[in-house]
Amino acid sequence: MPLVAAAVCPHPPLLVPEVAGAAAAELDDLRRACDAAVTRLVDSGAAEVLVVGDGPQTLRYGPPFHGSLAPYGLPVEPAFGRLRTGGRPDLPLSLTIGTWLLGRVRSGVDRPAVPGMYALASQTDPAECAAFGAGWGGERDWALLVMGDGSACRGEGAPGYADPRAEAYDVRVADALADADIDTLLGLDPELSAQLRVAGRAPWQALAGAARAAGGDWWGELSCHVAPYGVAYFVANWERP
Secondary structure, three states, rough: EEEEEEEEOOOOOOHHHHHHHHHHHHHHHHHHHHHHHHHHHHHHOEEEEEEEEEEEEEEEOOOOOEEHHHHHHHOOOOEOOOOOOOOOOOOOOHHHHHHHHHHHHOOOOOOOOEEEEEEOOOOHHHHHHHHHOOOOOOOOOEEEEEEEEOOOOOOOOOOOOOOOOOHHHHHHHHHHHHHHHHHHHHHOHHHHHHHHOOOOOOHHHHHHHHHHHOOOOEEEEEEEEEEEOOOOEEEEEOOOO
């Protein structure tokens, strides 16, 4: 069955207010945009939601989903599904924040199942990313939550310092997400993305592969594009017109 909707969100640990502490209010608008995008995804009518983000290796995680933000200063452990006794958090950051966002949704319809979450290694080739996304789906309509940050080189205070190529790269991604432009996402260069410390290239290309495999027209809406700490964050929804 086809992909029917997708949402794109970033995964900074500071998105979680308990981690951000006194700085939590600085990301209020981004947090609200993420909540709205994920709610819209869950209410799309899809029977299942899959989640994809970057990670140290390409790996599928099955339910229950359990992550930890302890490496970022607070022992918060987002979880989705009934945890097993003695279970330990094993999700990478991207999927941990995806789990946290899904847990915040108050859906107006029956909540779709979440049968799997997927981490894609950051060095994965674009064609492999596209093929990975094209291979998802099952017997029911499904939706995709895509977790990924843009460049981390937007200014001297950025994690990757300032790179004059970063803003143009991020504008290209923002425009592609706004226009549901599959070809532009698939054309993102892995080497440049790595140099700019982009954490969303592989997941975005998996989205493009899934949308292309589903066929038909897609309509995109970009609801947020900001870089408050020198890292670009995007929030978008893709749907069928």
